[in-house]
Amino acid sequence: MIATDRNLRCRKNVSSQEFLVGYIGLLLAVFFICVGLSLKTEVRSMSSQQQVNTSKFMACFHDNIDDNYLNNNTRVILMVVDAWRLSHLVDPDSPMIFLRESILSGQAVAFVANVQTPTVTMPRIKALTSGVVPSLISLVTNFFATENMEDNWVNSAAAAGRRIVFFGDDTWLRLFPKAFAVAEGVTSFFVNDYTEVDNNVTRHLDYVLTADHWDLLILHYLGLDHVGHSLGGESVVIRTKLHEMDNIARRIFHTVSARSPLLFVMVGDHGMTNAGSHGGGSEAESRVPLLFFHSKAEVIQHGNLNELPYAEQVDLASTLPFFLRINIPMGSIGLSLVPYIAEHWSFSEFAIFSTFVQQINHFSNFANDSALSRLLNAEEDRHCEAAEVFLTNARSRSTLERNREVQREIIQSEEQIIRWPIFVGLILAVLTFLLFSGLLPFYGHANTETVGTQALDYPALLIFGLYHISSYSTSLIEEEHDIWYDLHNTYKFF
Numbered sequence: 279m280i281a282t283d284r285n286l287r288c289r290k291n292v293s294s295q296e297f298l299v300g301y302i303g304l305l306l307a308v309f310f311i312c313v314g315l316s317l318k319t320e321v322r323s324m325s326s327q328q329q330v331n332t333s334k335f336m337a338c339f340h341d342n343i344d345d346n347y348l349n350n351n352t353r354v355i356l357m358v359v360d361a362w363r364l365s366h367l368v369d370p371d372s373p374m375i376f377l378r379e380s381i382l383s384g385q386a387v388a389f390v391a392n393v394q395t396p397t398v399t400m401p402r403i404k405a406l407t408s409g410v411v412p413s414l415i416s417l418v419t420n421f422f423a424t425e426n427m428e429d430n431w432v433n434s435a436a437a438a439g440r441r442i443v444f445f446g447d448d449t450w451l452r453l454f455p456k457a458f459a460v461a462e463g464v465t466s467f468f469v470n471d472y473t474e475v476d477n478n479v480t481r482h483l484d485y486v487l488t489a490d491h492w493d494l495l496i497l498h499y500l501g502l503d504h505v506g507h508s509l510g511g512e513s514v515v516i517r518t519k520l521h522e523m524d525n526i527a528r529r530i531f532h533t534v535s536a537r538s539p540l541l542f543v544m545v546g547d548h549g550m551t552n553a554g555s556h557g558g559g560s561e562a563e564s565r566v567p568l569l570f571f572h573s574k575a576e577v578i579q580h581g582n583l584n585e586l587p588y589a590e591q592v593d594l595a596s597t598l599p600f601f602l603r604i605n606i607p608m609g610s611i612g613l614s615l616v617p618y619i620a621e622h623w624s625f626s627e628f629a630i631f632s633t634f635v636q637q638i639n640h641f642s643n644f645a646n647d648s649a650l651s652r653l654l655n656a657e658e659d660r661h662c663e664a665a666e667v668f669l670t671n672a673r674s675r676s677t678l679e680r681n682r683e684v685q686r687e688i689i690q691s692e693e694q695i696i697r698w699p700i701f702v703g704l705i706l707a708v709l710t711f712l713l714f715s716g717l718l719p720f721y722g723h724a725n726t727e728t729v730g731t732q733a734l735d736y737p738a739l740l741i742f743g744l745y746h747i748s749s750y751s752t753s754l755i756e757e758e759h760d761i762w763y764d765l766h767n768t769y770k771f772f
Contacts, residue, residue, distance in 0.1 A: 385575065
């Protein structure tokens with residue numbers, strides 16, 4: 279009863295003018311935050327009209343031009359493991375024996391792929407296929423994804439006549455509704471199910487791995503993510519699920535490569551915390567494995583699990599088009615990983631030249647390279663010399679590092695961490711909170727009746743203030759129920 283009387287006195291101290299100002303402040307706060315979350319740099323073409331044609335340089339290379347990596351008969355399989363973080367692979371006690379042995383032997387080339395926020399599935403699929411950095415509003419639109427209208431290698435491959443088959447997370451079906459010749463999706467809604475959701479993908483492998491009606495196969499397994507959400511990121515079931523994914527990868531590679539040339543790519547869309555959640559930018563959430571297998575690879579250097587090369591997740595969108603023999607997506611900010619893969623596998627000089635030309639054609643709006651100008655303007659009797667100079671410069675370590683630095687600058691300019699409208703919205707929200715709590719004097723004077731009750735209200739204000747702060751962390755939002763449990767018990771003491 280005492281608490282009720284105090285609350286009534288506090289309510290009387292909020293005048294109609296204060297309520298109106300506070301209400302408008304909240305509306306403006308929501309507006310500015312929504313604007314900030316949805317801000318996104320305009321997707322533009324990275325390439326100019328000037329393009330280098332590699333065909334006229336073909337005679338300059340005397341090694342095997344039509345090598346295994348550019349074989350039109352090569353099949354491509356992309357296997358996405360939801361919430362597969364880096365430690366699941368590189369920890370010494372990892373149960374992923376096949377993948378680890380493949381990396382150490384050089385049969386697979388592995389990268390540490392950096393993932394931009396938000397680390398949820400839909401924007402990560404866009405990053406993998408379009409090479410773009412989605413806005414933070416993707417945290418909301420992740421639950422009702424619609425067709426991806428940005429240029430991407432999935433639709434480009436389908437338009438080029440590639441027969442694409444898909445099984446897995448139905449987010450892909452909503453993003454690419456017209457791309458798949460055969461497809462079946464599974465829903466991510468039932469997070470307590472981490473068995474059937476994967477079995478419904480694996481059951482198709484008996485048939486599809488030995489079938490001839492596809493050129494590109496995409497699989498997206500959700501079970502590991504569901505284990506994290508339902509049992510936590512350190513559950514013993516995690517090891518069982520990792521072992522299952524390892525066996526599936528082994529089966530895929532050995533079965534298909536026995537029938538035809540195969541490029542097999544395996545990647546995590548995002549990681550997970552020890553609590554099993556994701557969405558933020560912690561290392562556990564934003565560092566994932568990225569592996570490349572090729573059945574015809576000639577290994578020249580073995581891998582090291584303790585020193586995996588660095589990559590951006592968006593790099594996949596600029597790497598797969600080389601093997602699919604299609605254009606890099608128009609807005610992709612990814613770099614081709616072929617030069618790094620070529621440090622482990624033997625590539626023809628022409629293949630390396632082609633991938634550098636494809637990349638520099640794509641980024642020609644940003645490139646200020648004299649070697650590019652020499653390629654474009656080379657005279658007939660000196661174009662081989664220009665190609666040699668270009669290739670030497672392009673594959674040098676300093677050039678590769680400079681390209682990575684330029685990419686980081688582009689990503690930082692596009693990444694939606696926090697923008698000024700969000701700052702304005704947060705300030706308005708805090709001021710409104712202080713106004714309604716009586717801590718912010720209205721029109722420059724404090725209400726004397728409120729002052730007497732403020733000391734008793736401080737614990738409540740502190741608790742709800744801390745809750746307000748916690749809402750800016752995606753990981754804490756996912757565990758909001760635990761916060762309320764603690765806050766409820768704490769408030770009882772007052």
